[in-house]
Amino acid sequence: MPPYRRCRTITKGGIVILVGSVRPVRNGGHRRNSTAQSIVLFTGGCAALFACAAYGAAPEPAKITGPNACAECHKQEVEAWRGTHHFNTFRQMPRDAEAKAIADRLGVKRIKVESLCLNCHFTVQEKNNQIEPIAGISCESCHGAAQDWIKVHSGYSGKTATTESKEEASRRWQLAEEKGMIRPSRLYRLAKNCFGCHVVPHEQLVNVGGHKPGSAFELVSWSQGEVRHNTWTSKGKDNIAAGAARRRMLYLVGLGVELETALRGVAKATVRRPYAFLMAQRAERARKQLAVAAKAVPSVPEIGKLVELGHAAGLKLNNQRSLISAADEVAKILEHITAIYDGSSMAGLDGLIPGPETYKGTARKAATVN
Ligand code: HEC
Numbered sequence: 051m052p053p054y055r056r057c058r059t060i061t062k063g064g065i066v067i068l069v070g071s072v073r074p075v076r077n078g079g080h081r082r083n084s085t086a087q088s089i090v091l092f093t094g095g096c097a098a099l100f101a102c103a104a105y106g107a108a109p110e111p112a113k114i115t116g117p118n119a120c121a122e123c124h125k126q127e128v129e130a131w132r133g134t135h136h137f138n139t140f141r142q143m144p145r146d147a148e149a150k151a152i153a154d155r156l157g158v159k160r161i162k163v164e165s166l167c168l169n170c171h172f173t174v175q176e177k178n179n180q181i182e183p184i185a186g187i188s189c190e191s192c193h194g195a196a197q198d199w200i201k202v203h204s205g206y207s208g209k210t211a212t213t214e215s216k217e218e219a220s221r222r223w224q225l226a227e228e229k230g231m232i233r234p235s236r237l238y239r240l241a242k243n244c245f246g247c248h249v250v251p252h253e254q255l256v257n258v259g260g261h262k263p264g265s266a267f268e269l270v271s272w273s274q275g276e277v278r279h280n281t282w283t284s285k286g287k288d289n290i291a292a293g294a295a296r297r298r299m300l301y302l303v304g305l306g307v308e309l310e311t312a313l314r315g316v317a318k319a320t321v322r323r324p325y326a327f328l329m330a331q332r333a334e335r336a337r338k339q340l341a342v343a344a345k346a347v348p349s350v351p352e353i354g355k356l357v358e359l360g361h362a363a364g365l366k367l368n369n370q371r372s373l374i375s376a377a378d379e380v381a382k383i384l385e386h387i388t389a390i391y392d393g394s395s396m397a398g399l400d401g402l403i404p405g406p407e408t409y410k411g412t413a414r415k416a417a418t419v420n
């Protein structure tokens with residue numbers, strides 16, 4: 051199926067805006083898919099204003115069930131989410147004077163109706179051929195559009211938690227993933243969503259709109275504060291913080307995905323204006339931090355390869371082909387790292403990982419609802 055089956059473009063004041071879309075989220079950094087993306091991005095007419103969709107950040111609107119569907123079973127996780135900026139942006143952003151100014155500069159009239167802002171600030175559902183933003187950044191923005199997997203993942207293969215066999219359970223999870231679920235254990239795919247929005251790899255939005263060129267994002271500190279909702283496995287008793295090994299993986303994979311996303315961001319730059327420099331700066335900073343990490347854990351040679359790839363492609367305009375190919379290689383190595391390491395052998399990273407005082411917001415205490 052072509053990745054942009056649901057891609058719909060709207061022309062406004064001479065600018066093409068992409069709404070809806072997109073499948074690449076499920077393939078992560080898969081090569082076939084990346085090629086498809088580069089064709090759309092660099093040889094297609096689509097996309098003077100191309101949102102984070104190209105990085106897999108927007109799940110397919112026709113398959114969105116909405117957070118209320120999750121709330122039926124995941125009350126705790128939903129309560130935690132309701133305390134976040136991700137939840138609040140739905141109401142707040144469109145009222146914000148800065149948002150109006152950005153939209154004006156881009157010729158976007160109605161932020162919640164037909165704009166690229168939808169891709170990163172809202173969860174968009176398609177019903178009866180109508181696209182409607184139904185929430186801020188919600189469950190499916192990170193775990194994948196759920197229509198095809200919601201029943202599968204929770205169904206215990208038609209049995210119960212105690213009668214389902216191990217084989218059945220593993221087949222169930224495999225099926226859920228094939229149908230687009232992004233499980234917490236799939237750290238690379240999960241992280242790709244965060245960075246697809248938080249790097250803001252979007253030239254017009256930054257240069258013309260004056261939007262922030264992304265967040266000072268780091269995966270440990272940004273996932274362990276207000277965003278944390280690890281309340282399921284403890285049956286709501288605790289909102290469990292990532293342990294040492296998980297933190298190392300979050301840190302390392304986060305740096306790698308920052309590098310990958312920034313390389314793709316530079317590849318999209320067409321003019322010598324702030325966007326190009328800021329994306330190049332992000333790539334360079336990630337590469338340097340990875341170089342420090344490579345020294346700290348010499349037993350993980352893959353980190354050194356990431357650093358080499360950061361050097362391999364010149365951070366300059368009109369260099370799409372080599373930047374994209376470096377980003378594709380980074381993606382492959384990150385998939386590999388998450389497949390063979392769990393962080394337990396990476397204690398060398400501990401001194402580099404930001405501590406709790408840097409966490410963004412406060413994690414909700416568990417067990418205040420059940
Ligand atoms: C009918 C109840 C039900 C609904 C509705 C439901 N879930 Fe679940 N969910 C479960 C159960 C049960 C499990 C644990 C299954 C297990 O441990 O084998 C689970 C586990 C999960 C996990 C952890 C998976 C892992 O890798 O361990 C995530 C993430 C998740 N659900 C997300 C969602 C999202 C997002 C929605 C809404 C789109 C949703 N769930 C809707 C029952 C539900």
Ligand code: HEC
Nearest residue numbers: 101102143146148149152153166167170247248250251265
């Ligand atoms: C590529 C993803 C992306 C797109 C597209 C995008 N934003 Fe944002 N936006 C973000 C992120 C990430 C932040 C948070 C930045 C930070 O860390 O402070 C943000 C923050 C903002 C803020 C400041 C915080 C707030 O919500 O009040 C405004 C205003 C805003 N965006 C408006 C817009 C408008 C208007 C559009 C559409 C024209 C838009 N954004 C499109 C990702 C995006």
Ligand code: HEC
Nearest residue numbers: 120124127128131187188189192234279280281282283292
């Ligand atoms: C901003 C992205 C994001 C959003 C939004 C989000 N999740 Fe998650 N979710 C994650 C991450 C990241 C983890 C794993 C964190 C870790 O490993 O430390 C996770 C873990 C989980 C787990 C496993 C918890 C456990 O105890 O093991 C469940 C269940 C879950 N999410 C359900 C949901 C539901 C339901 C929603 C909507 C209310 C939601 N998530 C919204 C990113 C997100």
Ligand code: HEC
Nearest residue numbers: 107135139143169170171187191243244247272273277410
């Ligand atoms: C669909 C796009 C999108 C995805 C995916 C996403 N974010 Fe965000 N995030 C945003 C936007 C937009 C904001 C700003 C919201 C606002 O303030 O209006 C934001 C805000 C935040 C904040 C609050 C920052 C502050 O100013 O305090 C944290 C923390 C955060 N995100 C972490 C994460 C993590 C961790 C992930 C991945 C597990 C993630 N986000 C995935 C778009 C996204």
